[in-house]
Amino acid sequence: MxxxxxxxxxxxxxxxxxxxxxxxxxxxxxxxxxxxxxxxxxxxxxxxxxxxxxxxxxxxxxxxxxxxxxxxxxLDIDELIERKLIKNNEKYPVAKSKDKKDKYTEL
The missing domain is CATH 1.10.287.1080 (MazG-like)
Structure with a gap:
């Protein structure tokens, strides 16, 4: 279960x-x-x-x-998380966001 x-x-x-x-x-x-x-x-x-x-x-x-x-x-929890991770990856690309805590609008 x-x-x-x-x-x-x-x-x-x-x-x-x-x-x-x-x-x-x-x-x-x-x-x-x-x-x-x-x-x-x-x-x-x-x-x-x-x-x-x-x-x-x-x-x-x-x-x-x-x-x-x-x-x-x-709603499928795993699908929700995967969908959000894809969005976050677009908003916070590694090249711009690594080692930074800035919001995506500030990158």
Missing amino acids: NSIDRVNQFRDERNWRQFHNEKDLALSITLEASELLEVFQWKTAEEGIKDIEQIKDELADVLIYSYMLADNLN
Whole structure:
């Protein structure tokens, strides 16, 4: 059983599908991402990564809601990532962007 099937099984056993519309899933992604940010609030990056268990949990929540949203919209996660990497490669060619943090509009 793959990840989305396991997530859907968990959801369906609890009859939560009724609460997982696209708007609420998008909101949940943002809320969980904020909880991930809280791990680092008022800390250096090095201090933040010391709480790796909380990072794992919050990142998993972001990913679970992201997978659920993609599944609701019949979107293939691997295809989405491949498509975005192609776009990013065009916006950030190695020759212009290597060792730089500039936005593509500034390259």
